[in-house]
Amino acid sequence: MSSITYSTGFALPAAPRTRLRLTRRGRAVITALVSLPLVIALIMLALNGGGATATSGAEAPTTVTVQAGQSLWSLAGTLAPEANPADVVADMLAVNSLDSASVQPGQVLIVPERYAG
Incomplete structure (x- = not known):
């Protein structure tokens, strides 16, 4: 063990170095603090659902060309005869x-996906 000598010539022994020891509870706390960000990240990823991804094999939307004398109401009756025409027109809009x-002859309109089949 070494000692510290002051200018007065008086020497004090240096304090012994102690090794830091973690208790079982201390290890548990450190483990929890280190793993907490990982757990939060996994929960956020699970709640997010991975996000939307685009696929290269996506089909082009179904379209219809307006003929002379047609209106959105007549198209709605043709596209989805079982549906309420007001709902179909609102979806088309x-x-x-x-x-x-109001639509013009020759105008190309996208058919809503639920009426395209």
Whole structure:
């Protein structure tokens, strides 16, 4: 063991070095603190669901070309005769980003996916 000597010539023994020892509870706390960010990341990934992914094999949307004398209401009756025409027209307006229900002959419209089959 070494000692520390002061200018007065008085020497004090150096404090003995002690080794840090972790108790069982200390190891548990450190393990919990280290693993907590990993657990949070896994929970966030599970809740996120992995996100949306694009596929290269996606089908092109079904389209219909407006003929002379046709309206969105007549198209709705043709595309989905079992559905409420007002719902079909509203979906057509939303999918095609139309401001009004007026359409022109030759205009190509995307058919909503649930009425495309």
